[in-house]
Amino acid sequence: MKKKTLEQKQLLSQVKQIAEGLAQTFAPFTEVVVHDLLDPAHAVLAVHNNLSGRQVGDPATELGLARIMDPEYDQVIANYPNRFADGRQVKSTSIGIKDSDGQYVAALCMNVDLTLFQGFQSALNMFTAVEGTTPAKESLDPSGADAIRSRIDEFAARMAATPRSLKAEDRRTLMKELKSAGLLDVRRAMDTVAAHLGVSRATVYSDAK
Template sequence: MPELTDNQAYTPALEPSFAVAEGIAALFAPFVEVAIHDLASESVAYIANPQSRRTPGDPSQLEDLNFDPKQQVIGPYEKTNWDGRRMKCVSVVLRDAGAPIGLMCINVDVSSFDQVRRALDGFLGAPPQDEGVRALFVHDWHERINRFVTDWCAERKVQISEIDRPSRRELIRGLQGIGAFEARRAPAYVARILGVSRATVYNELGALRQDSKSA
């Protein structure tokens, strides 16, 4: 832990929180800074894994944090570090006999995660398809079935493995409606997707045809 000098006075009741600050900073190193602010002196009492170039004894500058004394947690909120990095922050109100005496501000450097997100978006995001690509897949009935089943499950918030018999018939009816079974091997492919036999899919299709005749 950083040593405190004689001019770094703070409310003694804050001291137990210093070890907590060190523990949080160690667990999430190197991305997290934890600062303990003394409300009485409006100064930084302690700082673990400093990233903001502040030191104990510096002014807290908490003018923007006008909080209700009943609050326990303030945030999350966003701050910008001295070097432009984006920080996601939350402040926990520290108390002594119920009275607010300090703030434990947990500041997470999320700029590295922003870079990872941009990299993933660039890699995983499908580029706009040109006419040549569209022409290539216009007759891809596998893709058409896959997209329909994926969207159907997402709308109902279910997994394919969770589909019961009535829902399976509803899904097969929907696939039939988009002409998914026009391809010769499509029923077998749908059967593999649903984890049932080809006979089951053919039986469902036969039942649907009977329903349409009797309607």
């Protein structure tokens, strides 16, 4: 790794402060990551509101490497579609930070977990519905897993959280709601719940007690 100049160290320090402020403002549904592009093998310098599972010291992404190779690479790439490793839909923005020589020093990246907003949308649709009755849903049909995920998203939205950021107490309340709605009778319900919450099946069974 090339030795950093004082200017580059100051830039990295300032970007870390900006990232922390953004993360606190947009918690819990936006992950904010700081990349040190001067150390591509260990580029991840900070991760706030960790939604992707990335860790400090992880290597640079393809986008980071592209900036390292080409100082003329776009400095701002906003609102591009992305996905976390488990398939969750993400909206990402990446901002490259250059020093006075025009070299990329850092990248500030924001990853918005769209599942929370999909839950908001479902909740709003329910709230604005004007029909007097809602057709009964068969909880054992092939779409049962989708119904479970939708109910979890709606619950997390009410908690102003993402499914994966729910605390143990909230998960226990959620399990009671799922059981009351008959959704735990769906085939492989516990597997679906565990995957959507990002916890083990054992944790789900414990929360359901």
